[in-house]
Amino acid sequence: MSVHRSLPPIFACVLATAGCASNEVRTADDYNPGSTPEAQFEKGASLCDKQAESDEKNMGNGPLDPTHSTYNRMFDACMRASGWTRKPAK
Numbered sequence: 001m002s003v004h005r006s007l008p009p010i011f012a013c014v015l016a017t018a019g020c021a022s023n024e025v026r027t028a029d030d031y032n033p034g035s036t037p038e039a040q041f042e043k044g045a046s047l048c049d050k051q052a053e054s055d056e057k058n059m060g061n062g063p064l065d066p067t068h069s070t071y072n073r074m075f076d077a078c079m080r081a082s083g084w085t086r087k088p089a090k
Contacts, residue, residue, distance in 0.1 A: 025068045026052075026075045031084045041084070048078035 028045035036044075052075035059070045076086070 023067055026072045026079075030086055031079050032087050033084060036084070044082050044084075045079065048075050048082070051075075051078050 027049075028042060031045070033041035052071045055074040056065070056068075056071040065071075079086075
């Protein structure tokens with residue numbers, strides 16, 4: 001029984017740790033443009049930014065989501081769909 005009682009606090013700690021690791025908004029700097037010309041890459045990233053902002057507003061989270069999870073998920077999906085890969089985490 002004591003294991004079941006300690007499970008929720010452990011779960012809460014794991015969630016808190018995971019949430020703290022992702023509090024930054026993704027940007028073009030997080031992606032490798034490969035051989036794409038800089039102007040084209042910046043334009044594509046700007047379109048992904050607009051799409052992610054729109055999705056975040058539609059989901060109703062906006063500034064109420066300190067982890068920016070909705071924005072980051074859409075930005076990542078858009079950038080990957082454009083053929084760009086994320087740089088390794090620092």
